[in-house]
Amino acid sequence: xxSLIIRSPKIARLICQLVPAQCPFERNIKFGNxxxxxxxxxKLNPFYNEIVHLRFLCLxxxxxxxxxDVSVYC
Numbered sequence: 001x002x003s004l005i006i007r008s009p010k011i012a013r014l015i016c017q018l019v020p021a022q023c024p025f026e027r028n029i030k031f032g033n034x035x036x037x038x039x040x041x042x043k044l045n046p047f048y049n050e051i052v053h054l055r056f057l058c059l060x061x062x063x064x065x066x067x068x069d070v071s072v073y074c
């Protein structure tokens with residue numbers, strides 16, 4: 001993936017809000033006394049690493065360039 005340069009705080013905030021901090025598909029399900037764990041399947045998505053990297057770039061931009069508190073996105 002080529003390095004992207006994030007220059008818009010509005011777009012960076014939008015990406016941070018849209019891309020979840022954790023894989024949303026991991027679940028623990030209880031059937032009576034039986035627990036079923038569904039592992040995170042995000043790693044099977046070929047674009048997962050690129051999307052997470054883009055989110056990281058946006059968080060870094062907001063924290064370092066804009067001086068914002070990014071804890072609301074974590």
